[in-house]
Amino acid sequence: MEESKKVLYSAVQPTNNLTIGNYIGAIRNFLALQNDYNCYFAIANMHAITVRQTPAELRQRTLSLLALYLACGLNPEQTAIYVQSHVPAHAELCWVLNTFTYVGEMERMTQFKDKSLRHAENINMGLMDYPVLMAADILLYQTEVVPVGLDQRQHLEIARDIAQRFNNIYSPTFKVPEGLYVKVGAKINDLQDPSKKMSKSAENPNGSVFLSDDKDTVIRKFKRAVTDSGSEIKFDPENKAGVSNLLSIYTAFTGKTVEQAERDFAGIGYGDFKLAVGEAVADKLAPIQKEQAKLLTDKTYLDNVLRSGAERAAKAANKTLSKVYKKIGFYQL
Numbered sequence: 098m099e100e101s102k103k104v105l106y107s108a109v110q111p112t113n114n115l116t117i118g119n120y121i122g123a124i125r126n127f128l129a130l131q132n133d134y135n136c137y138f139a140i141a142n143m144h145a146i147t148v149r150q151t152p153a154e155l156r157q158r159t160l161s162l163l164a165l166y167l168a169c170g171l172n173p174e175q176t177a178i179y180v181q182s183h184v185p186a187h188a189e190l191c192w193v194l195n196t197f198t199y200v201g202e203m204e205r206m207t208q209f210k211d212k213s214l215r216h217a218e219n220i221n222m223g224l225m226d227y228p229v230l231m232a233a234d235i236l237l238y239q240t241e242v243v244p245v246g247l248d249q250r251q252h253l254e255i256a257r258d259i260a261q262r263f264n265n266i267y268s269p270t271f272k273v274p275e276g277l278y279v280k281v282g283a284k285i286n287d288l289q290d291p292s293k294k295m296s297k298s299a300e301n302p303n304g305s306v307f308l309s310d311d312k313d314t315v316i317r318k319f320k321r322a323v324t325d326s327g328s329e330i331k332f333d334p335e336n337k338a339g340v341s342n343l344l345s346i347y348t349a350f351t352g353k354t355v356e357q358a359e360r361d362f363a364g365i366g367y368g369d370f371k372l373a374v375g376e377a378v379a380d381k382l383a384p385i386q387k388e389q390a391k392l393l394t395d396k397t398y399l400d401n402v403l404r405s406g407a408e409r410a411a412k413a414a415n416k417t418l419s420k421v422y423k424k425i426g427f428y429q430l
């Protein structure tokens with residue numbers, strides 16, 4: 098990794114099956130950035146356990162997410178890809194940063210409030226501490242750029258606040274990170290309810306297209322997608338939310354512009370349009386799925402990627418951690 102490049106950090110939780118929203122909104126953008134930045138991509142299993150997980154599934158999804166990162170084209174020679182719990186510095190810095198974070202701030206976080214409602218039987222300290230662990234993730238690497246969806250903006254703001262607070266009390270220790278938000282139009286909505294974002298944990302599985310869906314399933318879900326009144330295929334998110342979402346998906350998957358897509362579909366009925374979008378998505382997913390399945394048969398290779406990723410990450414992370422320990426007065430041997 099070249100020292101002169103800026104550091105970029107992002108992570109995805111190995112929970113549920115990923116959707117085409119995660120792919121377009123997050124993973125696919127990592128690819129375009131890996132050449133320009135010194136990148137770290139984590140599999141955030143410590144964040145995942147803030148909501149109860151089935152152990153065997155969490156383990157399996159960790160490897161699946163790694164295989165997916167690789168199948169999408171992330172290059173482990175270039176980029177450190179690792180599992181969060183393999184680098185103990187995350188938990189260690191989180192503890193220190195906890196003492197620079199106020200309970201009131203955490204109680205006001207939108208995601209904490211949402212998840213407390215959804216998991217009322219398990220409002221654990223980890224759920225509340227989620228943003229501080231995320232701040233530790235980011236700040237450990239002297240990160241400058243964090244590509245995430247807009248839903249993560251509040252978490253990024255807190256990471257910036259904590260960094261500035263620490264830097265002001267001691268002396269400049271952490272870089273203050275910037276969020277890199279995907280362009281408008283890259284927010285993929287639910288196929289059954291285009292007013293909601295497509296989500297891994299949606300109630301209606303027909304609304305979300307999973308990266309693991311086979312061709313028939315993808316086509317079936319698109320055929321059933323909700324469209325709008327009228328018959329014109331036009332990008333107009335306010336009045337034609339369903340058609341516009343399908344056009345966004347189509348352009349994201351084919352690289353065509355909205356104008357080109359509108360021209361391609363001029364005079365075509367909704368049925369054929371939905372089929373064409375489904376085919377474009379299925380065709381793009383097929384080689385990724387094939388490569389992911391192939392990678393998953395080579396556990397030795399995957400373990401090696403994770404081992405070397407964790408080593409590289411730990412080296413950078415421990416440098417920052419040791420600076421922090423020194424500044425706060427931890428006696429060092």
Ligand code: ATP
Pocket residue numbers: 109110112113116118119120121122123244245246247248249283284285286294295296297298299
């Ligand atoms: P859940 O539904 O379980 O809350 P999620 O689908 O929102 O999960 P996360 O793991 O929270 O997934 O997010 C991973 C990344 O994918 C984040 O950067 C997030 O902003 C992005 N992302 C998630 N859903 C979409 C979407 N529908 N469109 C664009 N980006 C998305």
Ligand code: LTN
Pocket residue numbers: 106107108109110141144230231234235243244245249
């Ligand atoms: N909360 C994030 C996942 C995440 C993350 C991070 C993203 C954990 N640590 C650090 C960027 C930087 C999400 O996308 N749900």
